[in-house]
Amino acid sequence: MRFAVIGIDHRHVYDLIGGLLEAGAECAGYDSATTDPKVAAGIAERFPRIAPVEKRRLIEDPAVDLVVTAAVPSDRAAIAVEAMRHGKDVLADKPGLTTFEQLAAMRQTVRETGRIFSICFSERLLTRASTLATQLAMDGAIGEVIHVTGLGPHRLNRALRPAWFFDPVNYGGILVDIASHQIDQFLFYTGCVDANVVSSAVGHFGAPDIPAFQDFGDILLRGDKASGYIRVDWFTADGLPTWGDGRLILLGTKGTIELRKYVDIAGKPGTDHVFLVDGQGTRHFDASGEKISYFERLLADMRDRTETAMTQEHVFTVCRLALEAQAAAVVVTRLERNAR
Structure with missing residues (x-):
């Protein structure tokens, strides 16, 4: 290829x-x-x-x-x-x-x-913690997944960003851009083929000279099997040793799985941490040795005209839900927040 x-x-x-x-x-x-x-x-x-x-x-x-x-x-x-x-x-x-x-x-x-x-969608496809969590969930370690919480904080690194980065016309808005990761994970881990956007919001709370830039967003999703909450932002502080403390929490009928993909703050060193809570107790897994298979599967799909890496309909559903969430988003501001 x-x-x-x-x-x-x-x-x-x-x-x-x-x-x-x-x-x-x-x-x-x-x-x-x-x-x-x-x-x-x-x-x-x-x-x-x-x-x-x-x-x-x-x-x-x-x-x-x-x-x-x-x-x-x-x-x-x-x-x-x-x-x-x-x-x-x-x-x-x-x-x-x-x-x-x-x-x-x-x-x-x-x-x-x-x-x-x-x-x-690299936060699932290119993280080893996700590879292990997928296997645990498929093996029934936490029963049926009924809720997913996806957190996608990012560091802005403003000085390194090109001008287009701050214009929503170019990146589609924060929910289209970043939250597409969490929508992908919600559908994948719950097995929902579709979902409804119950509510969504976007806002700007950072630098006043770039007011059009969306630096906060959240979404509430509901599918036929599960519901989910997504929060994304550009407020990772400089003290964190990586670009963001991305986390995913799977709530099942028999336990929970939490992924701390990039850092376990003030905890275990390294990346790709998976925590499992079930009827037997609590366990920590170091997933850093898991294999990333997305690219190999994509090449195989190209050769065999199959859909093992990701179905085409899944791709389009993630895109559609992100666009719907962005279009329906309430704009929250400092003024509205302080008024509450």
């Missing part, structure tokens, strides 16, 4: 390239156009054997099987449509698309071309 990279505006592109190379794919090159030269420099440093190649050559190369994109989020759908129209499957960084119109275009293009459009 050969892949090409078109859209290098977000650092998640490093994980996508590295994961595919490790899974055995070959990179045909990357389009060097970017809104963030630091990302281009990072690719050259991390992957010195991959050469920059003009976009048109990559799109029209019949030997390229997959196009990878981590472009400005609002540009990803157009790149994906063009790639699929040229006979390529597509792997996009989340959120993959940012509007209902793009979602409709993606559905139509997949239907007409038969190509795969996959989004890498």
Whole structure:
């Protein structure tokens, strides 16, 4: 399998390239156009054997099987449509698309071309804690999952962000962007094929000179089997030794599983912590040795035209729910909060 990279505006592109190379794919090159030269420099440093190649050559190369994109989020759908129209499957960084119109275009293009459009929801697919939690849940360790709490705090690192990062038109809003991770996890761990957005909110509580930037959001979801709460934000303090204390709590009928994916604050060192509470007691699992299989399964799906890494309908459902939550969100402000 050969892949090409078109859209290098977000650092998640490093994980996508590295994961595919490790899974055995070959990179045909990357389009060097970017809104963030630091990302281009990072690719050259991390992957010195991959050469920059003009976009048109990559799109029209019949030997390229997959196009990878981590472009400005609002540009990803157009790149994906063009790639699929040229006979390529597509792997996009989340959120993959940012509007209902793009979602409709993606559905139509997949239907007409038969190509795969996959989004890498890295907080599940690329964390070893999630791999272990999936196995525990599938083995019935906590019974039926009836509620999921997903927390997605992030550090802003404002000085490192390109200008597009602060405009909701470019990233789709905080619920489309970050909360797509938690929506993916809610559907996956509960087995719900769909859900309703009961309530949602977005707000800005940070720097006053970027008032349009959404730095807080939450969602309440309800499916046919379970409900869930999601909170995302850009308020990770500088004292935390990583970019965010991302957590996931699965409430089951026989116990709970908590994932502390990136840090166990003032607790055990390292990443990928899984805590299980069941009828036998409490246990901690170090999941750092678990295998990440997403990229291998994606390549196998491309070869066999299967859906083992992720179903196409799951991708579209996550996107639709994120868009619905964003569209329905109440805007909360400092004034409203203080009035309460």
